[in-house]
Amino acid sequence: MPRDFGAELDILKKQLGDLEQLVSQIANDSSPRVSRTRTFDKNTVLVETVNDELDLGGVFYSGQYSGEKWRFRWEPQERLVSQLLDLDGEKVAKILAALGHKQRLDILRSVLKEPLSGSEIVERLNMGTTGQLYHHIKALLGADLLVQEERGGMYSLPSHRVLPLLLLLAATSDLLDTSDYIELAETRNNASAYLGNTQDAYDPHYLLWAVLENSILEHRAGFCSEAGIFLQGDGSVTVSDNGRGIPVQVLPNTEKSRVQAVLTELSHYSTSDSFVAPGGEKGINIAVVNALSQKLSIEVRREGKVFRQDYRHGIPQTGLLTVGITKETGTSVTFLPDPEIFKSAFDKNVIAKHVPEISAIYPDLTIHL
Incomplete structure (x- = not known):
């Protein structure tokens, strides 16, 4: 069968035209140039681009x-x-x-x-x-x-x-998590409801007693024999215990861990689980402490692992990270009261006076200072 050179030439011309168009598109491509990428979470990748005519996508x-x-x-x-x-x-x-x-x-x-x-x-x-x-x-x-x-x-x-x-x-x-943060922001704006109306500066020790209350609850349940209070050089304080450690599993139908729920949901605890400051209308639980702190870090020792999560003004800055392995159990909370709310610092003498009062009520709970 003789070749149809005319048809072949037409096909070749079309292919050449397509190639020219493709080269032209590449030469004039205005799509963003990627300079670097960063994984924000498992569903989100941030891509930094360099482009004078940015296409928003x-x-x-x-x-x-x-x-x-x-x-x-x-x-x-x-x-x-x-x-x-x-x-x-x-x-x-x-x-x-x-x-x-x-x-x-x-x-x-x-x-x-x-x-x-x-x-x-x-x-x-x-x-x-x-x-x-x-x-x-x-x-x-x-x-x-x-x-x-x-x-x-x-x-x-x-x-x-x-x-x-x-x-x-x-x-x-x-x-959905923003609803929790809105409540935490309202807590910051209504601190007097938790800390009491006072002519003097708000007392940061109320936050410390509220965190210590969690260790006491673990002790009352039969799972905590020791707790420690450690004053840090930057003005923050750490409360550590050898209880079971706050559960770390993910809540059903969410991607939120139980630890994060405890630290961000004001209604997670009942009233009996809260420390009530003199003159306060509402009890202070650890979520309130988180809301009223400039920064807070929690470390949970549980199930053979060490977990950590950091917060700022009550909002998580990281996910719940696995940072080590351990044979111990317990929870450590380090927090710095927000200086915009609290004008005074922790006083070791005040703490030293309060600890014996707790020990008198719970003689089997050893508290280190």
Whole structure:
């Protein structure tokens, strides 16, 4: 069969044209040049770039959801970061405020799982009265966030709202820890509720007694026989004990360790687990100590390992790190009271006077100073 040189030449010309276009793209490439990368956490890698015309990039998403009545599947989609940052701030705030009401959000999450009648929603969410439900239902219907099959029929989520709501919940799941930090910030702004209203400076020793209270609780439970108080050169103090060590396992459905929950969730302890300062309205637990400290480090000796985590103003600066191995158990907390709140330092004489009082109540607990 004779060769068709004309066709071959056309193909060659096309390939040459494609090659020229590719070379031109490479020569004029304005994509960011990577100078270095840094792993922030297991899901996030920070890439430092050098680029005069910076492309902000995009967010890609897709997924599927199988509800009681419908099954949804979304093909990959993209939103440019520049578009997201240019959204109408007033409208975004209005949407978030509307969904920020717990009962409204609970209604949407409930009907997302399966269509429900008004009475079923009231019963499932323990709302008490249908009148209370009607107020929220009316607002959600008016915003096209809820639909009703017919008058008196089932409520469900509009199909075109399912993915946005799931994406919002997915994004919020990565921000859940901020709710704890907001409470810690409120603690700092309302220190008098914990430290008492006083004409004098707040007493930092109240924080020390609160941390020591954890060692005492371990002793009362039969797991701690010794505790130590060590004043450091930078004004901080360390409280160490030979108890069991705060549990380090990850909490269910989160990436947060139990240690971090203890140090950041104000409600983790009951009132009986807190030290109450004279004149204080609320008890001081170790999360309050963390909030009122400029910096805090915790070391846990447990399960044959040594774990460590650092905090600043109550916010974790690291994950829970494994830093060694050990045959011992116990917990050590080192913290520096925030000088913006506490104007005085720890006084060894004050501590030396208080320790015998504790020893008199718990004679089998040895406290070293």
